Each structure stands twice: as C-alpha cells, then as structure tokens.
Amino acid sequence: MNDINDNFPREVRNRITEAFSDAGSANIDALQQVQDVQVVMGSLLQHEAKRLEKKLGRENLRVQQIQSTIKRNQAISRNLEVELEIAKIRVPEVDQKDSLIHGRVVDENRRGWSGLVVFLADVQGKIILTLGKAETQDSGYYSNPKSVAN
Structure with missing residues (x-):
C-alpha cells in the first residue's frame, strides 16, 4: 500500500485497508436497505393515495398531501440510486511512480x-x-x- 504511510507495519496497513473496505461495503448495504424501504413506502403511499382519492376525491387536502409525499419519496429514491452508483465505484490502486x-x-x-x-x-x-x-x-x-x- 503506497497510499498509507510506509512507517506503519504491513499488518497495520492491511488492517486499515480492510477497515476501509468493510466500511465501504457497509455503506453500500445501508444505502440499499434505505432504498428498499423507500420502494416499499412508495408502494404503500400509492395504494393509500388511490384509496383516499376514491373516498374523498382528488381535490381533498389529505389526498394532495399524500401526492406531494409520493413525489418527495420518488426524488429521494432517485438520489439514493445515484448515491449507490457512487458508493459502488472502486478506484484502482496505482504505484507511487x-x-x-x-x-x-x-x-x-x-x-x-x-x-x-x-x-x-x-x-x-x-x-x-x-x-x-x-x-x-x-x-x-x-x-x-x-x-x-x-
């Protein structure tokens, strides 16, 4: 590892590198879980919006609030997709030269x-x-x- 100070023993450098790798994997897993929750929430919100619209009408304030929440949820899901793309990037190692x-x-x-x-x-x-x-x-x-x- 040329990017970690050569004054550290090899074992320490390996543990540091492994810790960063594990943290990156944990970040990807956490983002994926949040995205999965967003998908479920979106589905539930869509169902509730249809139910309330049928019962109360499209112009009802509660129906409009849920529609607004659905739009926010969709924006969050799109942002999570981008963050997952970025989190999965692995920058190749290069020698000091x-x-x-x-x-x-x-x-x-x-x-x-x-x-x-x-x-x-x-x-x-x-x-x-x-x-x-x-x-x-x-x-x-x-x-x-x-x-x-x-």
Whole structure:
C-alpha cells in the first residue's frame, strides 16, 4: 500500500485497508436497505393515495398531501440510486511512480453514462493518444492508470 504511510507495519496497513473496505461495503448495504424501504413506502403511499382519492376525491387536502409525499419519496429514491452508483465505484490502486486519470460522466440527473470512451485532449481539442483512453462503467466512472515515463 503506497497510499498509507510506509512507517506503519504491513499488518497495520492491511488492517486499515480492510477497515476501509468493510466500511465501504457497509455503506453500500445501508444505502440499499434505505432504498428498499423507500420502494416499499412508495408502494404503500400509492395504494393509500388511490384509496383516499376514491373516498374523498382528488381535490381533498389529505389526498394532495399524500401526492406531494409520493413525489418527495420518488426524488429521494432517485438520489439514493445515484448515491449507490457512487458508493459502488472502486478506484484502482496505482504505484507511487504512476498516475491515475479518473472521473465520472453523468447526465442532468447525476446518473452515470455507461459505454462512453473518454480521451484527454490539449487546449486546442487535439486528442493526446499517448495518454490512452478509458470507457465509462454503468456508474459513469472511468479510470486510466498510466505509468509515468522516467
């Protein structure tokens, strides 16, 4: 591990790395559970909205409040999907002598664009082929680790 101080014993570095990995997995699990709850809540709210609309009419204040809650729930679900995309990204490790060019390509809703090829270009827009290319994953994430020439 070149990103953790080499003064730490290997065992300590391994435990720190494992702790970060476990924390990342726990974060993904927690986000997934929250998203699952949002889906269930959305379904229950939809059912209740239909029931109340049938009973009280579309213009009733309670029906309108539930419709508003449904919209908020849908927005939260979309945001959770984005957060899950980001949480699942694994940045590749590189040696100290290497560099990493990476990022995320997203749409107007912050959702990742998959299957795009990313090149680097100079200020005139000329692609720098020697730096290679990268393809975006489902999350929109791309990475291009490069060895630095001596």
